[in-house]
Amino acid sequence: MKHFVFLIDTGNETIEHKINASGMTDAVKRIKDIQKDLKKNDHTKLKIKFKGVIYGNAY
Structure with a gap:
């Protein structure tokens, strides 16, 4: 399984989401x-x- 990382900028802060x-x-x-x-x-x-x-084996 892969973890896709997205940055969400709300204007006040930037949140990192791993999906x-x-x-x-x-x-x-x-x-x-x-x-x-x-x-x-x-x-x-x-x-x-x-x-x-x-990637899953990156840990």
């Missing part, structure tokens, strides 16, 4: 769900940036 997914398509789907949840909490301007991939 366990089998591929990039699944990871993007999950980050979009997180984005919808954050927009519900009055974060109108969100910037999402892909940081990289951490």
Whole structure:
């Protein structure tokens, strides 16, 4: 399993999210769900940036 790392900039702070997914398509789907949840909490301007991939055997 891979960990896809995304940076979410809310304007006030930058949050790093690590998402366990089998591929990039699944990871993007999950980050979009997180984005919808954050927009519900009055974060109108969100910037999402892909940081990289951490492979399971990297630990």
